[in-house]
Each structure stands twice: as C-alpha cells, then as structure tokens.
Amino acid sequence: RKEVEQDPGPFNVPEGATVAFNCTYSNSASQSFFWYRQDCRKEPKLLMSVYSSGNEDGRFTAQLNRASQYISLLIRDSKLSDSATYLCVVNHDNNNDMRFGAGTRLTVKP
C-alpha cells in the first residue's frame, strides 16, 4: 500500500462548480499535512497547510480526519485558473520527511 493515496481523476467540472478531493495516508504518526498545486510542466507550489481543526483560504477549504487518516480539499466556485494537479503531502513518521501522493488532476471548463 502506498503511503499517500489519491484518486488520480481526472475531474472535469464546469466553472462555478464545487469539487472535493480526498487523500488517505497510511502512517498514523504523521502530523504535518499540506496540499500543493502543480501546473503542467512546472514545479509543485504550496496551496495550503491542513490544520487539525480544518482551515479555509478564500474558496479553498482543507480538512483533516485523523481517525480515518484522510485529508480533503474543497474548492468552491471553480475558476478556469484552478485547472491543475493537486498533490497531497504528508510527513513520514512525524519528522521533516515529506511524502507526496500521485496527484489529482482537475480541469475546469467554461
């Protein structure tokens, strides 16, 4: 079993739609969680950290469920510019060693 698993998609949604991605992780000792965004042929960039109580940044909401060992990302009112691959990132064994999921590809269409 992979340490971090994501549904690869692709998710194809119209502008204005709400879309949610889930990510599961296998290491119960993990304590740091992030969502990164990667545009085609570019490097990954931090989208947002995921905090225990859940957190929101504009149209983006991240949540953590420790009991079930998954994190989620919700995007409201999708924009064309949201089209990208979204990567789930979890630390390994509660240290600074960061592991990535395979990514979920989102395409927002007019």
Next chain:
Amino acid sequence: GAGVSQTPSNKVTEKGKYVELRCDPISGHTALYWYRQSLGQGPEFLIYFQGTGAADDSGLPNDRFFAVRPEGSVSTLKIQRTERGDSAVYLCASSSTGGDSGANVLTFGAGSRLTVL
C-alpha cells in the same frame, strides 16, 4: 538566493553515462529534498538531508544513485551507469525546520529534466 536553483535544467545523456544534478537551496534552509517525477505521476521521494547528513535515503532506487551535501547547503545528486528508466524530472526542494510556521513547507526548484537515450 531568493529561490531554489537547479542545474542543469535539461540534460540529455546516453545509456551508461554518469550524470550529476545540482541543487542550490534557499539560504538558511537546513532541510533539502530530492524527488523524481515521471509524467503523470506525483513526486517520488529519493532522499532527505538535514544539514550535511542524509536523514533518510530510503527512496534511492539502487546503488547507482548517490547524493551529497558536504557543507550543508548545495547538494549534488549523482547517477552512475544511467539507464533509460532513469529518465524523469528530478526535483529539489528545501525547507526550514525550526519552530516557525515555515517548517516542513517545501519550496521547489524548477527541476532538472533528464533524458537517457
């Protein structure tokens, strides 16, 4: 520097040759990571440095791969006897590991695209 710098940006080599990829992290970042990414896949962990030492090298696929960070800043990923399957984008990232809010937040370089013919 202001960001993470990787050189070369592109490298084409022949099967069996030796390759070095360089990463210059953000000044002051103690943690440095190497990942490998193939088309349509997420970044695959290779090795993680804390200062000069490799804190975790469990992701290195075999003994043809080796990485160093002798002074705790610049790192070099070395690949011996390259194979066609080594073709990928090699990504380097750095982060601070203090108690600040930036801990564990990775900043990536633009990557080194390796093509083995």
